[in-house]
Amino acid sequence: MGAMRDLSAERRSSGLARTIRRARERASSPAPGCSLPTMFLRAPVLYVQGRAAKRDIARLTGATAREGVASTVPDAAHTEEHDEHHLVVLGDSVADGVGIEHHRDSIAGRLACRMSERFEHPVAWHVIARSGADAHDVALLAGTDAARNELARADAVVISVGVNDVKNLRTEDAWRTSLSALLDTITEVNPLVQVVVLGVPPIQEFPSMPTFLGHTLGERALRFDAVAADVIDTYPNVQHYLLTDSGLLEKGKAFAEDGFHPSAWLHKKLAKRLDALIAEPKRPTDTHLLTEAS
Secondary structure, three states: OHHHHHHHHHHHHHHHHHHHHHHHHHHHOOOOOOOHHHHHHOHHHHHHHHHHHHHHOOOOOOOEOOEEEEOOOOOHHHOOHHHOEEEEEEEOOOOOOOOOOEHHHOHHHHHHHHHHHHHOOOEEEEEEEOOOOOHHHHHHHHOOHHHHHHHHOOOEEEEEOOHHHHHOOOOHHHHHHHHHHHHHHHHHHOOOOEEEEEOOOOHHHOOOOOHHHHHHHHHHHHHHHHHHHHHHOOOOOEEEEOOOOOOOOOOOOOEOOOOOOEOHHHHHHHHHHHHHHHHOOOOHHHOHHHHHHO
16 A cells, blocks of 8 residues: 555656646647637527538437457456456446447446456446536545545456537646546546547538538537546546547548447547557556556
């Protein structure tokens, strides 16, 4: 326990130094993307297109089976529950598997399967998500007793958050505060867990989005990704997987029938990329994942 406290103190100290450095860099560098005042100038057109999008985009449900076990181990039936590894997928409608029938085909199930191959052990997945949740909502979800119990035993946590913060016109400061609170909760409960935060998707690529609205929100998402990168830099076990340059958003394959949420094909591709990130963590000496995978 003493070693863990020392590690936490070291992280806070190094995190503070990184925060100061990044703050100085922000002061001298213009933020990318679309600012909130610019959004307000575009408000008349955005309002009309936003109402049209809300009316026209199909309402899909989340995937079934928020809890499950993936195993590539032949004798997994004889494995004790306490021997399982654990994956938590936390966040918004992407984490909830909206547009997917069963979580075995979502990021949760697909990533658990890949982790099972690496560990040569069963991996249990647990989804904690709500469609429409922004970062503040997800931080509240993560803070419940049930969620904290799952996070405490997780080997890896994947977070999908940000798109609702962008489209609901939250400020960058509010986004920063909420994302920091969320990551603080996770790292307080489980200081050694590997965490991957998905970047905000390029909303302009969504087939269901009107062009002007999509490009404006896509520009806004760039600012939120920049803020997220700034926050994530202060956490040694948290990584940021940007979706803007992923090369995965093929319009014929990447989207569910609503043209807004990712398809089962994209969930599978993302799981492969995320597993590679988790397998090579930011600071290998700080994680039990690398030890158990080796």
